[in-house]
Amino acid sequence: MQQILKKAVFSKALLPLALAGAIGVAAPAFAADVYMRQPAPRAAVVVPSGPLTLQDALAIASGIGVVTVQNTHFDDNEWEIEGRDQYGKWIQVDIDARTGEVRHVDRSII
Structure with a gap:
């Protein structure tokens, strides 16, 4: 039992x-x-005095994390740069053309 x-x-x-x-x-x-999102590395960018050229704006955007540029637009003293980051996600960076200040960064959450 x-x-x-x-x-x-x-x-x-x-x-x-x-x-x-x-x-x-x-x-x-x-x-x-x-998928764990990691912040994009930021590079030190020297901003020249005077109005920013497209090349200067692209250098600043690449410091924010833009790897591939798909579209650029200049409107009202602001560069709008759209592209992809190192993970392939969409990113848009708005840069003041007079000061080189990054006004806005919009990243895709998809």
């Missing part, structure tokens, strides 16, 4: 232990699929 009781307790405990082990083994595989 004791032997049968021990066997029943062992078989009831075996299934939950096996299930917990299977979940524990699969957890690292699920964690590896998560």
